Amino acid sequence: MKWPALGYLRASSLDELWRALGDGAQILAGGQTLLATLAFRLSEPGTLVDITRIPELRGISVTGGVLRVGALTRHAELGRDALVARHAPLLTQAVPHIAHPAIRNRGTIGGSLAYADPAAELPACAVALDATLVLAREGGERRVKATDFFTGLLTTALEPGEIIAAVEFPLAGPSQRAVILEVARRSGDYAMAGLAAVLDLGADGRVTAPRLTFFGVGDGPVLATRANAALEGRALDAAAIAAAQAALDADLDPPADLHGPPAMKRHLCRVLLGRALQSLTPATEQAA
Amino acid sequence: MNEIPTPASIGLSREDLPNSYIGRSVPRPSLPKLVQGRATYTDDVVLPRMLHAAFLRSPHAHARILAIRIEAALAVPGVVRVFTGADLAKVCDPWVAVLDHLKGMKSAPQHPLPLDRATWQGEAVVAVLADTRAAAEDGVAAIEVDWDPLPAQTDMETALDAGTVVIHPELGDNLVFTRTATKGDVDAAFAAAHKVVEATFVTGRHTGVTLEPRSIIADYNRADGMLTVHQATQAPHMMQNVFAKHLRLEESQVRVICKDVGGSFGIKVHVYPDEVAVAAMARVLGRPVKFIADRFESFASDIHARDHRIKARMAVNADGTIIGFDVDDLTGIGPYSVYPRTSAMEGNQVVNLVGGPYDFAHYRCTTRVVLQNKAPTCQYRAVGHPIATAVTEGLVEMAARELGMDALDLRRRNMIRDDAYPFTSPPGMRFEGLSHHASLDKLLEMVPVARIRADQAEQRAIGVHRGLGFAAFIELTNPSPFMYGIGGARISAQDGCTVRMDPDGSVVASSGVTEQGQGTEAILAQIVAHGVGVPVERVKIITGDTLNTPYGGGTWACRGAGIGGEAALQSALALKAQILEVAGAMLQAAPESLDIVMGHITDRASGAQRMSLHELGRIVYFRGDTLPRDLPRELVQTRHFITKEYPFAFTNGIQACWAEVDTDTGMVKLLEHWVVEDCGRVVNPLLVDEQVRGGVVQGLGGALYEHCVYDERGNLLTTTMADYLVPMSAEMPDIHVGHVETPTKESLLGAKGAGEAGTAGAPGALMNAINDALAPLGARVLEQPFTPARILAALGRI
Structure with a gap:
């Protein structure tokens, strides 16, 4: 099937994103689930807001005693990152299980957690590692434990106007x-x-x-x-x-x-x- | 007959016989085009003023159509026209898919779009034409249909019960066709037998997933009265007839073109109501209309296949001699028999093929073909063969286990002797020449049975369960008019080829058989190059155009090489003879003393080059005045071929499968697979091997993964590639292929079909491998696909 007619807007900063979000807007990151649902016409957003160029949502670092993984981190990046391998080796192990290389090259950790497919690997890893999700909104952010984030079938604690900015994983100790x-x-x-x-x-x-x-x-x-x-x-x-x-x-x-x-x-x-x-x-x- | 010199047959090296392309692994000329994205599929064709069709499809398995409101759809930007079943019935006559030789067969008239009732979920009901496919889909979304849902008949087991839903009341019941073949006295023989093994087998409803979905553009030109159809089809001449007959045109007013086709497997050899609707709408509008099925539409409206339940018994003597088979096959085919080949063929093939490799005296096999409110089923790669083979070979291994015999010994004892031909099987199939024993010997050269059995014992000791299974089979190829023609279907069993030489010495051959990615054109080029005597690069092939190729049947039922190939060979040899006659006149030599080798006229005795074809072409076409006045000089020849002695050229083969069952998870890991098959003359070993491997993969797919799952209300649950699991390379084993060659004597080429052998045997071999692995645990599975849930249930783990 073909997509319905819809608008497309690319935000290059969080400020632009906040301005773009509104009625009928749907965030587009890796698109590995969204694009298929559009083709099936299961979802008919008015506008797709592409967040893949927003620098604040990128990057992997160890800061403040946690491993911070930007929401836009692609599965393939996650799988080959040295910091991830050192501080959250479960994620490195998980990546080869996620779909196929083409999907891993595009899909993002933020997208996977936001979609909350019960059979997906990364939501389970986030819970197993007792991760904390950093949720950003215009004018602020809040932190939600992964355990509290997943609230039901394909549903999460995300509020309208909120996005996942990053995921913070506790650093694995030597006995983990x-x-x-x-x-x-x-x-x-x-x-x-x-x-x-x-x-x-x-x-x-x-x-x-x-x-x-x-x-x-x-x-x-x-x-x-x-x-x-x-x-x-x-x-x-x-x-x-x-x-x-x-x-x-x-x-x-x-x-x-x-x-x-x-x-x-x-x-x-x-x-x-x-x-x-x-x-x-x-x-x-x-x-x- | 069959005396084609090949390097092997005359003890020479390849270099000594440079023109010997038959039997040689020549790369396919079309490959660069396909991998570089330069092929022309139907969807690549864009015509001026073209409209795009989208269909509203029934959300119900069975429902009355009370009202269709189209006003909102017509208001959608880009939408040009909306057609209902009633609109199309004014210009298109319905069809009834029965064949005269299938006695007692019945089916209901089918229109391109139904008039008042939808009978399966996914049936096209309303068509919207628009400037783009997206706009057409917007239009579909705006249509309102008032449905009156009706109870659905979904379980084939209850289809004939009193009080069941009769899908077409005018037919009286849901029975489409039944046939029983009998030989000997089954009841008495079974009663007296040392042992009778019996079981109920189920083969899962699945489909053929082509990379390119069904595709069509129909263009009716009022100026010249021609309907030109670009279509992804295996049988352009059959479709020409269908479009003409039902749209009230002459056949000569219809041209069907199929350029590149991205896979077919039998899916694209049938008449689909939505595609006929496209042609009918083009006829009304006088504009080109394109329809490309999307993946959802493919799952819901491409033909399905193999929805069978088979209760089967086999009787054996204490020494392992097979006494007979007694089989009851039941199959559900959806709400209509599919036009024009009918949906009774698969069950009919089961009746024809059970017990195929063996020599036994008593036989009874019944098939009953019943209606259901599910997608229609019809012929898919290896029609009926995988079912008959799994049943036969499943019983053979059960009997061996019961008798404490090696299953290969039991097979060897019962296989038709290699010197017993011609042979007529209990259901009446006539075999010209098969090689079961030679094939089994060849297989055992390839499969290290002793090493595998030792490994199996070692692994069992540490809780790893591996199994080795075999399946011998026969395959029906090179069909004669006895398949469809005698039943009244205008599907040609004869095929032709026209070969011409152009002035530069190059050769162009046009053929009635078709190419869908398997390499038909490659082998035709090889055969023509071999036959005429030119380098294969100098041969161009034309297929898939009813206006520009000899009339023919197309490619299906494994007839491309055996029938199309022979026509190509005969026409190439005729052209060669004509060229040599001209060359003889030019060179003042007897034509018999000359030959053509790699594009040159040579002296047959010395091999010395006398003249290039390029030079011969120059003289014939541009200086014909220098040739003797009465010299025939038609450098174009056409020959046709049809099989005459046997209704079908049967082939045979045997497969082995080595698999590991994880008894905790129910997962099956395919370790290794072997095939020996005898398709007569192998024209291109590389292509035959890949055909066999592809066929094995499709067979394993149906046995392990592929399943069109319906709920009890007739809702199709597997509508995406995430739910309908096709076999993927990561799970496939190495597949080793060996050959025995028993050429058919009906043709000079001696080729039989090779395209379906892999699919015919793989499910049975895998089933036997799984059951060999499970045997020590007292479990077995007979219901395909062999899913983890079924294996765990058989093991009593869940």
């Missing part, structure tokens, strides 16, 4: 362990079920602050609070993994989709949990 796993029909597909797992593994082999975050199995990223509680303070051994798997069921309420029934998603989540934690287990445990 992170892994992302997913089951997708074909490489690059949205996951049938996925898991972004972050935890601290102390010198004593005990888990602290686990943040197992599932995706593709709910109406947004699912922080598995009961499974996390089952792991907290325990040595990462087979018994702990089994306990987390047993607790997980109560964390999940997956919908059926084209790939299968809720029972399949629950099952896949258990499998992913087992595989993820197994991969983080100290080598001696694995051998045992």
Whole structure:
């Protein structure tokens, strides 16, 4: 299908952006979801406001004890950035799972978080890493925890007139362990079920602050609070993994989709949990 | 017959026989054009005064159309005209897609746009013409239709039940066609058999996803009374007839042109009501009208295929001898049989092909073809073959498992002997010459079975489940008039080729077969170059234009090489003979003592060059006065070819698939795949190998990923490339291809079809590989696509 007739405006600064935002305006960043919905005529904005030339929304830096990733950071940039690899290695691991190279070259982290697809990798990573989103509006900004940002299916805490300016990730400490796993029909597909797992593994082999975050199995990223509680303070051994798997069921309420029934998603989540934690287990445990 | 000298056949090197293009991997001449974006697809054609069509499509699987309000659409800027079914019925006659030889077949009349009822979700109902496609879509959005939704018939299992929704009440019921083939005494034989294995197989409804969607421009010129249609089609002469017949024109008033076509796979060999609507609107307006299906329209209105449920039994003796097959096939084809080839062919092929590779005595196979409120199904690559092969080979491996026999030993025991031909199969298929045993031997040279079995045992010990599966198959190619012509369809089984030499010694060949990206034109150029004796670069090919090519059938059912190729060879040899007669007169030599090699007349005995074709052309065309007055000098020759001895040239082959099943996630990883096929003479090994590989990928796609999913109300749920999963390169295994060559004796070329072999065998081989992997766990899957959910369910994990 062809797009409806619409206006196009390119903002080159935040000030221009604030002037452009208004009734019927839709922000265009990487366009990897928006352009398809326009072609399907699922969305008919009056004007597209292109924000890709706004310098304030770009760049990756470590400032004030956090890793700040500009909203316009493309997935491909995220995947090859040295600061990201050092301070938030989960994101580096996640990028190859995001769609295909052509999409990674255009899609942005801000776009992915704002769209809030429940099966997307980056929203789950933001929750797993306990990230904070910097939301800008005319005359100010506010910070919202990723956990509070995703409010439902394709819905977020963004208010009208607000945009995501950046995402701030806590710097990974030496004891952080992170892994992302997913089951997708074909490489690059949205996951049938996925898991972004972050935890601290102390010198004593005990888990602290686990943040197992599932995706593709709910109406947004699912922080598995009961499974996390089952792991907290325990040595990462087979018994702990089994306990987390047993607790997980109560964390999940997956919908059926084209790939299968809720029972399949629950099952896949258990499998992913087992595989993820197994991969983080100290080598001696694995051998045992 | 079949005595074409090739380097191999006469023990010479390639250099000794420079003109031997048959059997040689020549790069396709069209490749640079395709990869540089310089091809001309229908959408690249822009005509003066052209309008663009968009369609309002039914949101309901089944609904009465109470009213259509178009005023708002007409007010949309750019919109020129709106057509409803009633408008088009004034200028276009409906069609009924039945064939006389399919006894008892029935279907309802179909109009380009329905008159009062929509019968599947996605059916085109109203057409809007505008200056641009975007404006036409704006117009569609402004149309209001009052629908009266009706209950939908979506489950083929209930289509014939009492009290079900009868989609076309005037037909009485939803049964389109049924046929039973029988041989021997199935009931008695099964009762006496040592063992009977039985299972219910399901093949998933899927479609052929072409890179270029369906595309058409129709242009009716009132000044000369010609309807010129640019169309992405496989069968331009068939379409010429269809447009003429239903738009009340003479065939000679219709010209169909198809330049470059971006993939077809059978999708583009059918009559689509929206495309006929485009032609009808052009006829009314006297202006060109373009319609390019978008991807959503493709999923909702291209033909689907393979929606079958097959209950099947096979009886065996204790020694593994196959006694017989007993099969009940049921298929749902949508609300109409598709014109003009009909939607009964797929079920009919299942009846013809089950048990194909084997010699057995008792056979009973029934197909029932029923209506549904879903997109119409029709012939897609390897029509019926993947279904029949999966059923046959699934039963063969089940029987082997039950008997504790090696499945390859069981096959070898039952395959038709290589010296048993001619052979008539239980459902009555006549085989001229097949090579099941030689193909199996060749396959086993390629597949390291012992190493694979050792690896399988090792991996099982550490919880990794791998499986090796095989599937032998037969494939129907080179169809004669027995496929469509005898049923009354004006679809040519004969094809022609006209070859001419121009004054510069170059050669132009025009052919009735067509090119959709698979390389038809490449092999025609090879054959003509070989036949005339010129470098292949000196040959240009013309296809896809009813005004400029000999009448023919086009390319489908694997007939391009076998039929179009033979016509090309015969016409090239005729041209060569004519050239040599002229050369003989010029050189005062007997024509038989001369030859043509790489564009030169040579002395046959010594190989010495006597004269270039360029020089011969100069004399014939510009100094004909110097030649003997009565010397024939028509440097253009036409020959036609049609198969006469056999209704079809059957081919055969066997595939092996090595796959790994993750029993925790249900995911299948394809490790390696092997194919041996016998398509008779291989004209271009590179192209045949790639055809086979592409076919395997489409077969694996249908078995693992591709699925047109409907809900119980007839809503299509897979309408984007994110939901309808095509096979992608990352998941595909290495595919090794080997050949056995049993040329058909019906032609000098000896070529049979090669385009569908890969698709025919791949799903069965994969199913057997998965089930080989799952066997120790007591699980098996028989329902395609083999999704993680189905595999996990079979394993009892969910």
